[in-house]
Amino acid sequence: VPHEANGYVTASQLNVRSGPGFHQPVIGTLWRGEHVTLLGRDSRSQWLQVRLSNYAKGWVAARYVNSSVPVWQLPITEVGMPEPPANYTGYVTTPTLNVRSGPGFNFWIVDRLGQGQSVTVYGRDVSGRWYKVGLPNGASGWVAARYVRIDVPVYEMKTLES
Structure with missing residues (x-):
């Protein structure tokens, strides 16, 4: 950011x-x-x-x-703005979602998630096209944002470095 x-x-x-x-x-x-x-x-x-x-x-x-x-x-600097929550819950919207080692299709697939599965979303990459998520086994990885439903506008999320 x-x-x-x-x-x-x-x-x-x-x-x-x-x-x-x-x-x-x-x-x-x-x-x-x-x-x-x-x-x-x-x-x-x-x-x-x-x-x-x-x-x-x-x-x-x-x-x-x-x-x-x-x-x-740009960062949100509005006075009196609450800090964004640390994490969000998202839901997989495609039958199979590849979890990757970084924010891009060129990164290794490290896991797969199924439709309807919930994930902890830690934040997004600069483009807003990739979310960093926590996996059920405690590991983390990156998923294409368009396949995760989340009830928060992407621009309100924390931006994370890969």
Whole structure:
């Protein structure tokens, strides 16, 4: 997960607010083409926390900023946000799911899971296409995310290194 990224303003004029939301007080203004450091986002990726050239921090509407990384890859920095749970429970949705030694089809198959089997999901890779899961035997491995049903948006999950 990038700790920060770069962005530039695409609106002719962009209000900087004290928090994520149009109801928050305006604390500054940015202009089209102005560069900002992106520190984080709110949980719905609609607001970005930015550091201004004077090192002050504020929030801007994400749709008016072009980011050097996908916005959902930025950490959630919203004040008062609960920490994401340590783990999630997912369910296999395909007859046979290969468990691999890393996040990709090029990694070794280390186990197989059956349809409907529950797994502990520890997090995702940067792309969001692979989940690291705990296996019934206590080992762990990686599975293709599209074959696991989980009741949480992928962008809210912790990003893990392989």
